[in-house]
Amino acid sequence: MEPMIQMTGVHKEFKVVNRREGVRGSILDLFSRDYQILHAVNNVTLNIMPGEMVGYLGPNGAGKSTTIKMMTGILEPTSGEILVNKRVPYKNRTRNAQDIGVVFGQRTQLWWALPVIESFKILKEIYRIPDLEYKDNLEYYDALVGAGSLYHKTVREMSLGQRTLCDILAAFLHNPGVVFMDEPTIGLDVSMKGKIRQLVGSLNERKGTTVILTTHDMGDVDALCKRIVIIDKGKMIYDNDIEHLQQYFGAYRTMKIQFCRKTEELENKVLEKQAKEVEKWLLEKFPLAKSTAVSVEDKWIQILLNEDEIRMMQAVNCIQDNRRIMDMNLQEITTESVIRKIYEGEAG
Ligand SMILES: Nc1ncnc2c1ncn2[C@@H]1O[C@H](COP(=O)(O)OP(=O)(O)OP(=O)(O)O)[C@@H](O)[C@H]1O
Ligand SMILES: [Mg+2]
Numbered sequence: 001m002e003p004m005i006q007m008t009g010v011h012k013e014f015k016v017v018n019r020r021e022g023v024r025g026s027i028l029d030l031f032s033r034d035y036q037i038l039h040a041v042n043n044v045t046l047n048i049m050p051g052e053m054v055g056y057l058g059p060n061g062a063g064k065s066t067t068i069k070m071m072t073g074i075l076e077p078t079s080g081e082i083l084v085n086k087r088v089p090y091k092n093r094t095r096n097a098q099d100i101g102v103v104f105g106q107r108t109q110l111w112w113a114l115p116v117i118e119s120f121k122i123l124k125e126i127y128r129i130p131d132l133e134y135k136d137n138l139e140y141y142d143a144l145v146g147a148g149s150l151y152h153k154t155v156r157e158m159s160l161g162q163r164t165l166c167d168i169l170a171a172f173l174h175n176p177g178v179v180f181m182d183e184p185t186i187g188l189d190v191s192m193k194g195k196i197r198q199l200v201g202s203l204n205e206r207k208g209t210t211v212i213l214t215t216h217d218m219g220d221v222d223a224l225c226k227r228i229v230i231i232d233k234g235k236m237i238y239d240n241d242i243e244h245l246q247q248y249f250g251a252y253r254t255m256k257i258q259f260c261r262k263t264e265e266l267e268n269k270v271l272e273k274q275a276k277e278v279e280k281w282l283l284e285k286f287p288l289a290k291s292t293a294v295s296v297e298d299k300w301i302q303i304l305l306n307e308d309e310i311r312m313m314q315a316v317n318c319i320q321d322n323r324r325i326m327d328m329n330l331q332e333i334t335t336e337s338v339i340r341k342i343y344e345g346e347a348g
Helices: 022-031 064-071 093-097 116-126 131-145 160-172 190-207 218-224 242-248 268-285 312-322 335-343
Strands: 005-017 035-048 053-057 079-084 100-104 178-182 210-214 227-232 235-241 252-258 293-297 300-306 327-331
Touching: 005 064, 035 064, 035 227, 035 235, 053 064, 053 190, 053 218, 064 079, 064 178, 064 210, 100 160, 116 131, 116 160, 131 160, 131 190, 160 178, 160 190, 190 210, 190 218, 210 218, 227 242, 235 242, 252 312, 268 293, 268 300, 268 312, 300 312
Parallel strands: 053 210, 053 227, 100 178, 178 210
Antiparallel strands: 005 035, 005 079, 227 235, 252 300, 252 327, 293 300
């Protein structure tokens, strides 16, 4: 089977001007410009097979959206090759649109003032969707998420969640081979996120659509993606199954501690202060344990550490030297905490 998406040594550079300050600076900028090259995407090689659902993750500014823009043909790579469904995305974009669906969390591709069903009819014309296929999709959408009750609302009248739902339905309407989603669940409440995850999962399964998903919500990833790719400062730092991530960062452990019996009644402010102190004690005694991070989670002080740098027991003893620990529990490292760590730029 041929890959749906093939990226080979892809780079994207942006030339950014180092602007000088003030009016004088702007005038100087007109004559001599001081440029800097920013490597937004740096040598990414990636094959994605038909039907795969891949989580494309990384901290703010990592290069996720830039990659997606290259895959959809909005941007041309500086060097390297991209093929989507065996075609070069930025050449002949009209033809390529037939293969591609997009959902951008903060923008809609639907017509604001029209009832959704009218937008769908326009898309049917644009993409020349056969009558039967179109009818079949609408029926399926209604059975799946009760979309029928939304068809006659205008986008303007919709809640963010309803609009996102319709945007996703629209992206799949012409049965494209691949759908790109950039932060589809941003700003949605828990129940709507659940509904959207279920919808995307069902559509992927029924249609065998390849899905590339960027998100900052690990819940989306856990629910939908078997494989994840992590990019940081333009470079790919991980490409494997989600389960392997924990092995990859296997030396990380978390423990939770409390200093008082009635910690539940303490204000978060007090706990934050305790967490800061714990971090100070640990870093003073183990200055080389740079991965150590202390935070407050659900009224517990949570300590993430890397056992290659500091043993759990050493940390416990160090804390006990300063203050008596009342309650403690050790935890398996979660994917979420590993990713958060990467997002904070301290691991990887
Ligand atoms: N058109 C552009 N011109 C100059 N620099 C750009 C341009 N587009 C993106 N960049 C820069 O490229 C880098 C990657 O940006 P990108 O939008 O791909 O990040 P991202 O991973 O999508 O981040 P986020 O999670 O915040 O959405 C950033 O440093 C950004 O400032
Ligand atoms: Mg982005």
